[in-house]
Amino acid sequence: MANPSNLQMIPFRGSVLENTEFxxxxxxxxxxISGDDRNQAILIDGKPTPSPNFGQTAVNDWAIYEGVGSDATLVARAQGMHMRADSFYNSFIMVFKAERFNGSTLEIMGASLEENSTNDWAIVGGTGVFAMARGVIERKTPEVVETGKIVQELSINGFCRRKFVLTKLGPWGNQGSSTHDIQEKPGHLxxxxxxxxxxxxxISFAYIDENGTSRTSGRWGGFGGNSTVIQLGSSEFVKGLSGTIVANYLGYLNIISSFKLVTTARTYGPFGTQIGGTSFETSVPEDATIVGFFGSSNQIYMTSIGVYTIS
Known part of the structure; x- marks a missing residue:
């Protein structure tokens, strides 16, 4: 670990954003629909008139994944009911299980119009990260993957109230000749x-600031090396970083020789070489995530790095 005197914790004023886009x-x-793994059950049988299965009512605990395959990450569960009129009317709570959103909910209402190529559901409320949410969920025509199973692709677009505290941790390393930071408070990496x-x-990074505007940091450090782009998934969040600081490399003093990022999905790196020196490592609490960086460099390499976290 880095020397504790090297560690800053600077909390920004807590904010409430009334129209945070997500x-x-x-x-x-x-x-x-059927089989031992079914995630819905009929409570009330339907009648043949005025339309087929009129009034049929079922309870559902549908799973929502980031992907179609069996190894896809569980993001949320859609828990509620659907009933048949001319089409199916849905009313359910989307309960999130992904770490950053865990326990937060969206309240969903809408019809499933199977004859249309696309179909929207309404977001009429929310809790936790999605407090007072409103918006729409674009739903593509159901696709039968196998007998008794239907997969629907969802795109969620909405606004909510968000209260957060932004904290600055670090930097780890040594002050270089050039200082790097961002001007806008970050909200999402x-x-x-x-x-x-x-x-x-x-290093460089792209982020969404507290006003919902897309930003990029520019490139911090030297102009060498091959680039690796880490594109974060919609439910993937950076939870920690680590690296190695070497006192002297080819005459360059106190530089970061290796760097590693840890997300909720996997570990990226190490990038560079762990050639002795002093190691540093940090991770954020379960209810926090890393949303940006700051640091310093010399003419060729990074000499220190710190993070912005949001909780």
């Missing part, structure tokens, strides 16, 4: 690009 894409609702070869050369 977008979750590439989500797939798995509706299992979208991607991180690492430039590295034998040594960790540079």
């Amino acid at each position: 977008n979750l894409h590439n989500l797939f609702l798995h509706q299992i 979208v991607s991180v690009t690492i430039f590295s070869g034998v040594i960790f050369d540079a």
Whole structure:
């Protein structure tokens, strides 16, 4: 670990954003109608008139994944009911299980119009991260993957009230000749690009600021190394980082020689080489996530790095 005197914790004023935009894409609702693994059950049988199965009512606990395959990450469960008139009317709570959103909910209402190529459901409320949410869920025509199973692709677009505390942790390393930071308070990390070869050369990242505007940091560090783009999934969040600081590399003093990122999905790196020196490592609490970086560099390499976290 870095020396504790190297660690800053600077909390920003807590804020409430009334119109925070959120977008979750590439989500797939798995509706299992029959079989041992079914996730819905009929409570009331339907009548033949005035339309087939009129009044049929079922309870559902549909699973929503980030992907279609069996190894896809569970994001949420759609728990509620659906009933048949001319089409199916749905009313359910989307209870999130993904770590950053765990326990938060969206209240969903809408019809399933099977004859249309696309179909929207309304977001009429929410709790937790999605407090007072409103918006729409775009639902593509159901696809039968196998007998008794239907998969629907969902794209969630909405606005909610968000209260957060932004905290600055670090930096780890030594002050270089150039200081790097961002001007706008970050709200969500979208991607991180690492430039590295034998040594960790540079970093850049894309993020959404507190007003919902897309931002990029620019490239911090030197101009060497090959680039690796870490594109974060909609339910993937950065939870920690680590690295190695070497006192002297080819005459360059106190540089970060290796760098690693840990997300809720996997570990990226190490980038560069762990060639002795002093190691550093940090992770954030369960209810927090890393949303940006700051640091310093010399003419060629990064010399220190710190993070912004949000909780």
